Amino acid sequence: MYPSRFRYEAPRSIDEAIALLQEGGGEAKVLAGGQSLVPLLKLRFASPELLVDIKGIPEMTSIAAQSGVYRFGAAVPCMALVEDKAFGKAWPGVADGANLIGSIQVRGRATVGGNLCNASPAADTVPAMIAAGATASIVGPNGRREVPVEDIATGPGKTSLANGEIVASFLLPRRPPRSGDAYLRFIPRTEMDIAVVGAGVNLTLDEAGVCTQARVSIGAVAERALLVPEAGAALIGTKIDADALKRMAAAVSAACRPIDDKRGTKVYRIKVAGVMARRAAEIALERARRTN
Numbered sequence: 001m002y003p004s005r006f007r008y009e010a011p012r013s014i015d016e017a018i019a020l021l022q023e024g025g026g027e028a029k030v031l032a033g034g035q036s037l038v039p040l041l042k043l044r045f046a047s048p049e050l051l052v053d054i055k056g057i058p059e060m061t062s063i064a065a066q067s068g069v070y071r072f073g074a075a076v077p078c079m080a081l082v083e084d085k086a087f088g089k090a091w092p093g094v095a096d097g098a099n100l101i102g103s104i105q106v107r108g109r110a111t112v113g114g115n116l117c118n119a120s121p122a123a124d125t126v127p128a129m130i131a132a133g134a135t136a137s138i139v140g141p142n143g144r145r146e147v148p149v150e151d152i153a154t155g156p157g158k159t160s161l162a163n164g165e166i167v168a169s170f171l172l173p174r175r176p177p178r179s180g181d182a183y184l185r186f187i188p189r190t191e192m193d194i195a196v197v198g199a200g201v202n203l204t205l206d207e208a209g210v211c212t213q214a215r216v217s218i219g220a221v222a223e224r225a226l227l228v229p230e231a232g233a234a235l236i237g238t239k240i241d242a243d244a245l246k247r248m249a250a251a252v253s254a255a256c257r258p259i260d261d262k263r264g265t266k267v268y269r270i271k272v273a274g275v276m277a278r279r280a281a282e283i284a285l286e287r288a289r290r291t292n
């Protein structure tokens with residue numbers, strides 16, 4: 001089935017994009033990589049009157065690092081992040097998440113901004129970004145505001161963005177030495193599947209190998225990706241030994257509130273979430289030990 005008629009605009013600035021979205025009111029939609037939106041248009045599950053393509057806006061399509069702080073545009077394709085070696089060295093867990101989206105072809109179009117704003121509870125980049133402590137720079141008719149990534153999706157297909165607002169870019173904080181992050185997902189197939197469970201962990205060690213900060217986030221086990229502060233707290237102050245990992249996994253499982261569906265039961269998802277978080281923490285730990 002083909003989409004109904006719509007107007008297409010490709011602004012060159014954020015201001016122009018915001019003006020177009022305002023003009024379109026509730027009938028306008030942002031188009032990034034189109035990997036979620038275009039299938040919806042084809043199926044006529046969405047029929048906007050105006051599509052505002054944000055891929056030609058420089059702030060939204062660039063990756064920049066300054067004094068260790070990364071800012072990348074919400075319309076940067078996942079593949080560009082994956083292929084940026086310096087970015088992958090600084091934030092391997094975020095790159096892990098971007099590298100799991102669909103196929104090479106899908107990753108060539110799909111963006112982290114689109115993955116977040118599509119608001120699937122199983123979105124693969126989101127737990128890694130939450131664990132990383134990423135903030136989203138949101139621009140709209142009333143100006144700009146910075147919001148933690150965990151506060152954007154509110155439920156399946158729903159976000160906290162107001163009408164006319166777009167996510168312009170993401171900011172990842174400067175990394176202290178001995179930091180590492182990782183994202184893992186469980187799928188029944190080897191690729192091209194939706195996460196049954198996803199887990200992102202980001203941690204920092206001191207010179208003695210004691211964990212000084214940790215953030216743990218889980219996906220596909222609630223109506224949106226969750227930050228689990230209790231899980232991070234179980235690692236802080238420890239050398240991330242077996243006991244700390246066990247307590248972290250228990251905190252993760254306790255935070256899950258999944259649905260039963262044909263891809264996994266509640267009981268299964270709750271158990272696997274703890275396992276995936278433990279494995280992600282072990283990878284993040286290894287990565288932290290390798291940096292200084």
Ligand SMILES: Cc1cc2nc3c(=O)[nH]c(=O)nc-3n(C[C@H](O)[C@H](O)[C@H](O)COP(=O)(O)OP(=O)(O)OC[C@H]3O[C@@H](n4cnc5c(N)ncnc54)[C@H](O)[C@@H]3O)c2cc1C
Nearest residue numbers: 030032033034035036037102111113114115117123124167
């Ligand atoms: C074959 C296939 C495999 C896939 N596999 C995976 C997978 O393994 N893991 C996974 O997580 N996803 C997967 N997806 C889903 C999809 O690729 C991702 O959700 C993708 O990241 C969406 O990004 P996009 O740039 O294509 O967004 P679009 O489709 O362009 O937009 C998605 C939604 O977000 C809104 N939006 C986009 N950007 C912004 C912005 N900056 N500000 C405000 N609103 C915005 C749009 O209006 C739309 O509602 C797959 C899709 C396909 C087709």
